[in-house]
Amino acid sequence: MHWKAQRSCWSLQTTPWTSKTKKSLPRVTMAPAFRLTMKPRATDNMTHLMVDFSQERQLLQNLKFLPVPRAPEIDVQDCLVADNMIRVAWRMPVEDSKIDHYILEYRKTNHEGLPRVKDERCWEVVDNIKATEYSLSDLKFDSKFMNFRVRACNKAAAGEYSDPVTLETRAFNFNFDSTSSHLNLKVEDRSVEWDPQGGKGLESKVKGKENKGSAHLTNLKNMSRSGTPSPKRTSTTRSPAMRGSRDRFTGESYTVLGDTSMESGQHYWEVKALKDCKSYSVGVAYRNLGKFDQLGKTNTTWCIHINNWLQTSFAAKHNNKAKTLEVPVPDRIGVYCDLDGGQLSFYNAENKQLLHTFKTKFSQPVVPAFMVWCGGLTLSTGLQVPSAVKSFQKTENGLGGSNSSLNSMPQ
Structure with a gap:
């Protein structure tokens, strides 16, 4: 066979x-x-x-066999970074009608230049992109840069990645500083809430330690009088809690500062009050704010104040002077601080309506500052200065909300 x-x-x-x-x-x-x-x-x-x-x-x-697609090329000049949104654009080196879709990958990094093999974050993937550009929106810019790469796919195979590019994504990031807050404030990274029982437990511990210390000193004095050699004097430093902590605010100054200071440049962040918050202030202050000082009542603090106790009031405050703001209180307040231009502006974060502008010359670095009573606040940081705010600052130069009696105070 x-x-x-x-x-x-x-x-x-x-x-x-x-x-x-x-x-x-x-x-x-x-x-x-x-x-x-x-x-x-x-x-x-x-x-x-x-x-x-x-x-x-x-x-x-x-049968017809499809070749592996070539690597795309990212057009850095056509890429856009604005309003916490990034648009990435690319093109094919040679026109290829067989391309079915693209795959975009990105990751956050603090390293400038080409991506590193051992980086702290993994690549995130966006698949099935039909066009030669893609926009990532509602990003939190909590890193200095972002890496991007893209590859083309046809019905048979995926091609090589493009050469990676790095785009700058700087923004102002900070948290509430729990070490500089009133004892009656419960502070987390980006939220603060008024707690009327917050300082009582610590105060009782401090008093107990102080009583024990007084009793110990009395015993030493008695021993010295009885002829027993007194021990050598040693210098001791009390803990912040034992000495009342000058870093913390006392009295009715229910204040907390941000943990990052601003020395130059333009910065933006947003604040939202919790429901039924009775009273709160949002602004900036010098770091050396006294522990009894209240926001808006010194010449080193600038803020807008909302009071919902009995009746609602809305005012801009500086150096113990106030100006009533004849606008509705927004749900979220945007704060724009231009250290170089000497300007502090407050906006309705939803529609970017200007609420008030302080014009001043900051003589030293400032920190975000907040006051809250009977309620709480939440922070939104890692935000770029919105394009609408930039345009308004250029065209209007802060007009429409300024008041010379508030802005021309001596520093």
């Missing part, structure tokens, strides 16, 4: 059919994939079995 090729057919030659060869005749089984198209045929005396492959040959000849 042997196979014999005949043009587009294959034949199986066997011995003549006899009763003696019945048991030795090989069994030919057709694969399931060819049962529908192949047409087996045997000669009358069963000496040859032929199978026609012509239809399969035509199918194989009609």
Whole structure:
């Protein structure tokens, strides 16, 4: 028995059919994939079995193989970073009509230049992009830069990644500073809430330690009078809690500062009051704010104050002077601080309506400052200065909310 090729057919030659060869005749089984198209045929005396492959040959000849796509090229000049949104644009080095979609990958980093193999964050993936650009919105810019790379895909395969690019994503990031807050404020990273019982437990511990210390000193004095040599004097430094902590605010100054100071540049952040918050202030202050000082009542603090106790009042305060703001109190307040231009502006964070502007010359670095009573505040940081705010500052120069009696105070 042997196979014999005949043009587009294959034949199986066997011995003549006899009763003696019945048991030795090989069994030919057709694969399931060819049962529908192949047409087996045997000669009358069963000496040859032929199978026609012509239809399969035509199918194989009609197959078209797609090449692996080339790597795209990211157009840095067409990329845009604004309003915590990034638009990435790219193009193919050679026009390829077989491209089905693109895959974009990005990750945050604090390293400028090309991505590092061992970076602190993993690549995030956006798949099935049909166009040659993509916009990432509502980003939190909590890193200095972001890396991007993209690759093209057709129906058969995905190509190589493009050369990665790095885009700058700087923004002002800070938290509430729990070490500089009133004892009645419960502080977390980006939230603060008034707690009327907050300082009582610590005060009782401090009093207990002070009482024990007084009793110990009394015993030492008695021992000295009885002729027992007194121990050597040693200088001791009390802990912040034992000495009342000059870093913390006392009295009715329910104040907390930000943990990051601003020395130059333009910065922006937003604040939202919790529901039914009775009283709160939002602004900036010098770091050396006294522990009894209240925001807006000194010449080193600038703020807007909202009071919802009994009746609602909304005012801008500085150096113990106030100006009533004849606008509705927004749900979220945006704060824009331009250290170089000497300007502090407050906006409705939703529609970027200007609420008030202070014009002053900051003589030293400032920190975000807040006051809250009977309620709480939440922070939104890692925000770029909104384009609407930039445009307004250029065209209006802060007009419409300024007041010379507030802005021209001596520093």
